[in-house]
Amino acid sequence: xxxxxxxxxxxxxxxxxxxxxxxxxxxxxxxxxxxxxxxxxxxxxxxxxxxxxxxxxxxxxxxxxxxxxxxxxxxxxxxxxxxxxxxxxxxxxxxxxxxxxxxxxxxxxxxxxxxxxxxxxxxxxxxxxxxxxxxxxxxxxxxxxxxxxxxxxxxxxxxxxxxxxxxxxxxxxxxxxxxxxxxxxxxxxxxxxxxxxxxxxxxxxxxxxxxxxxxxxxxxxxxxxxxxxxxxxxxxxxx
Numbered sequence: 001x002x003x004x005x006x007x008x009x010x011x012x013x014x015x016x017x018x019x020x021x022x023x024x025x026x027x028x029x030x031x032x033x034x035x036x037x038x039x040x041x042x043x044x045x046x047x048x049x050x051x052x053x054x055x056x057x058x059x060x061x062x063x064x065x066x067x068x069x070x071x072x073x074x075x076x077x078x079x080x081x082x083x084x085x086x087x088x089x090x091x092x093x094x095x096x097x098x099x100x101x102x103x104x105x106x107x108x109x110x111x112x113x114x115x116x117x118x119x120x121x122x123x124x125x126x127x128x129x130x131x132x133x134x135x136x137x138x139x140x141x142x143x144x145x146x147x148x149x150x151x152x153x154x155x156x157x158x159x160x161x162x163x164x165x166x167x168x169x170x171x172x173x174x175x176x177x178x179x180x181x182x183x184x185x186x187x188x189x190x191x192x193x194x195x196x197x198x199x200x201x202x203x204x205x206x207x208x209x210x211x212x213x214x215x216x217x218x219x220x221x222x223x224x225x226x227x228x229x230x231x232x233x234x235x236x237x238x239x
Contacts, residue, residue: 002110004032007102008084012039012074013092016211017050024051026095028058030102037082040064041074071158072174072183079173085166090206091159094122097205104204105162116167116196117188119156120204121147132157132208134200153200155188160206163187167196 009027013020020038027036038060040047048062063081065074075089086109088102096102109115122132134153135146143149161184171190174183188198 002086002106004034004106006084007032007034007086007088007106008082009034009036009088009090009102010039010075010078010082011036011090011092012041012069012071012078013043013047014041014068015043015045016092017045017047019209019211020047020092021051021054023090023092023095024055024060027090027102028055028060029099030096031100032103032106033059034088034102035059035061035082035084037061037063037078039069039074039078039081042066042068070176073176075183076173076176079165079168085164087163087165087168089158089161089163091208093211094159094206094208096160097123097207101204101206105201108199108201109162109164112197112199114195114197115199116164116191116194117156117198118162118204119153119198119200120160120206121200121202122157122159122206122208125207125209132159133202134198148202149200150202151200153198154192155185156198156200158184159208160204164196167191167194170194 011020011023024036024038027034036059038047040062042065048064052062061081063077065077069077079087086105088105105118119134124130124132131147133147134155134157140146171187171194175186191198
């Protein structure tokens with residue numbers, strides 16, 4: 001049985017003060033009181049200096065990296081600087097739809113055996129509204145209501161997801177070398193190899209309003225397209 005002290009929200013950000021403030025607020029305004037860990041991944045401004053006073057009444061740990069970590073590396077740093085068995089990862093440009101999301105997650109993990117990871121129903125708001133969910137286009141065509149059904153899946157979408165610390169540490173965490181893109185598919189494959197279960201849990205909804213990637217600012221020689229192509233080959237080779 002898990003308790004509220006076992007759940008931690010982990011958020012990494014880079015130069016997105018407005019977005020990370022919204023993500024943090026949606027995390028602390030929950031029906032249970034979680035600890036939140038925020039990683040400032042080499043922002044030009046100091047995120048803690050900008051926001052700490054606004055959240056002084058909440059349990060927030062502010063950490064900073066002076067060198068860019070990439071998505072995978074940033075999530076590993078968040079884990080290293082946190083505690084709690086149930087790790088809820090949220091992108092800085094995403095936020096929980098309602099105040100009961102963490103309570104729903106806690107109850108599900110407490111009532112489930114072998115559960116290692118969880119995918120949310122992610123509602124994409126980018127021009128027109130859509131969904132970011134762990135199903136192929138073909139599955140969504142033939143199963144019209146699949147986006148509303150709780151089911152076991154083979155991967156999760158990174159904008160909002162949960163990982164059990166015990167499984168994460170056994171696997172060895174995210175592969176830092178992925179830097180950006182497909183790091184979730186890589187870790188999902190490792191979870192399944194360890195006989196862990198990943199479920200799609202649509203009663204937890206996250207709103208995702210994607211911002212322009214900062215990858216090209218981290219490494220001028222390698223952009224988002226480079227990592228997308230390279231990492232697809234890498235995942236196929238590894239798994």
